[in-house]
Amino acid sequence: MKLLSTFAASSHDPAALQLLRDADIARAGALLAPCPVMLAAPGEIISAPASPRLVIVLRGALADATGDGATTRILPGESAGEQSVLDGEADLSGLTALEESELLLVDADLAWRLIEEADGVARNLLRLLSFRIRAASMQLRRRQKLGEFYRQLSLNDGLTGLYNRAWLNDVLPRLVSSAHATRAPLSLVMLDIDHFKKFNDRHGHQQGDSALRIAAHVLAGALRPSDFAVRYGGEELMVILPDTPGPVAAGVAERLCERMREAVVFDDMRQPLPHITASFGVASLADAQDDHGLIAVADGALYRAKEAGRNRVVVAAQAAPA
Numbered sequence: 306m307k308l309l310s311t312f313a314a315s316s317h318d319p320a321a322l323q324l325l326r327d328a329d330i331a332r333a334g335a336l337l338a339p340c341p342v343m344l345a346a347p348g349e350i351i352s353a354p355a356s357p358r359l360v361i362v363l364r365g366a367l368a369d370a371t372g373d374g375a376t377t378r379i380l381p382g383e384s385a386g387e388q389s390v391l392d393g394e395a396d397l398s399g400l401t402a403l404e405e406s407e408l409l410l411v412d413a414d415l416a417w418r419l420i421e422e423a424d425g426v427a428r429n430l431l432r433l434l435s436f437r438i439r440a441a442s443m444q445l446r447r448r449q450k451l452g453e454f455y456r457q458l459s460l461n462d463g464l465t466g467l468y469n470r471a472w473l474n475d476v477l478p479r480l481v482s483s484a485h486a487t488r489a490p491l492s493l494v495m496l497d498i499d500h501f502k503k504f505n506d507r508h509g510h511q512q513g514d515s516a517l518r519i520a521a522h523v524l525a526g527a528l529r530p531s532d533f534a535v536r537y538g539g540e541e542l543m544v545i546l547p548d549t550p551g552p553v554a555a556g557v558a559e560r561l562c563e564r565m566r567e568a569v570v571f572d573d574m575r576q577p578l579p580h581i582t583a584s585f586g587v588a589s590l591a592d593a594q595d596d597h598g599l600i601a602v603a604d605g606a607l608y609r610a611k612e613a614g615r616n617r618v619v620v621a622a623q624a625a626p627a
């Protein structure tokens with residue numbers, strides 16, 4: 306940056322500065338008179354000095370990068386560095402001249418004298434900081450919403466909208482621990498669409514996808530809000546039933562099996578094979594069993610349902626309590 310003159314020797318009007326709006330201009334002007342006015346070239350980085358200072362734009366524009374990719378423009382009359390003056394901490398903002406700019410530099414001691422001696426400056430500063438805090442918390446809320454959106458996206462299966470494996474790996478161990486800790490029952494139903502390869506071969510992959518979506522819809526529509534439906538992989542789905550003992554889970558699986566059989570896959574009923582069926586394996590958490598053990602037992606029951614002819618529910622024998 307190149308020194309142009311002092312503020313007093315420049316043609317800039319103190320009344321145009323945001324910090325001095327409706328303030329004691331005479332006193333503020335006198336205090337600012339010896340401050341340097343610097344010329345910044347386009348693209349020039351306004352490096353942070355060792356001691357805090359205010360940077361007031363008199364002409365041109367600065368970009369203030371907050372460090373997370375967001376930038377704000379600082380236009381004539383506006384300033385940067387207020388917070389570092391107030392708390393004495395290093396200024397973390399990254400200021401860059403967007404065009405040739407004239408800047409008024411006010412060191413921290415003088416900024417404090419302005420606050421103390423020129424009526425109205427403290428009020429303007431408080432307004433400015435309140436505006437900045439509001440803008441920052443709005444940005445934070447927006448980012449939190451976006452973060453939540455992406456988090457949801459990463460935990461849900463794109464095709465069916467059910468929870469995915471990543472969700473299962475995160476949540477099931479916690480549900481199992483909590484069930485052990487509270488001695489509440491926890492049941493799990495594994496289900497697999499029958500002859501799905503044949504279905505795909507006959508009707509095409511897109512109809513297969515649509516059948517999977519319908520199967521997911523059947524699950525989502527038949528469960529309590531406290532239950533969870535998961536796409537375990539491929540055409541294999543899972544239902545987690547907290548606070549549900551084995552016999553009740555068996556009833557839920559029977560209901561799901563029936564609804565699956567009745568679900569209309571094609572709106573056009575002239576199409577052959579308009580229905581899908583699924584096989585179900587039901588298991589309930591046994592003492593000292595972990596999430597892998599519970600899944601393995603449900604999977605074993607599902608295998609037996611397939612072996613026994615499909616389109617049915619098999620309930621795993623409950624392990625004897627330890």
Ligand SMILES: Nc1nc2c(ncn2[C@@H]2O[C@H](COP(=O)(O)OP(=O)(O)OP(=O)(O)O)[C@@H](O)[C@H]2O)c(=O)[nH]1
Nearest residue numbers: 497498499500501502503505510513514539540611
């Ligand atoms: N359309 C579609 N097909 C899928 C998807 N994921 C897995 N599949 C298909 O599901 C079929 C599963 O076939 P298999 O494991 O042989 O089982 P199956 O034909 O259902 O036979 P059983 O389970 O024994 O009744 C495969 O053809 C996979 O390609 C998917 O996202 N969309």
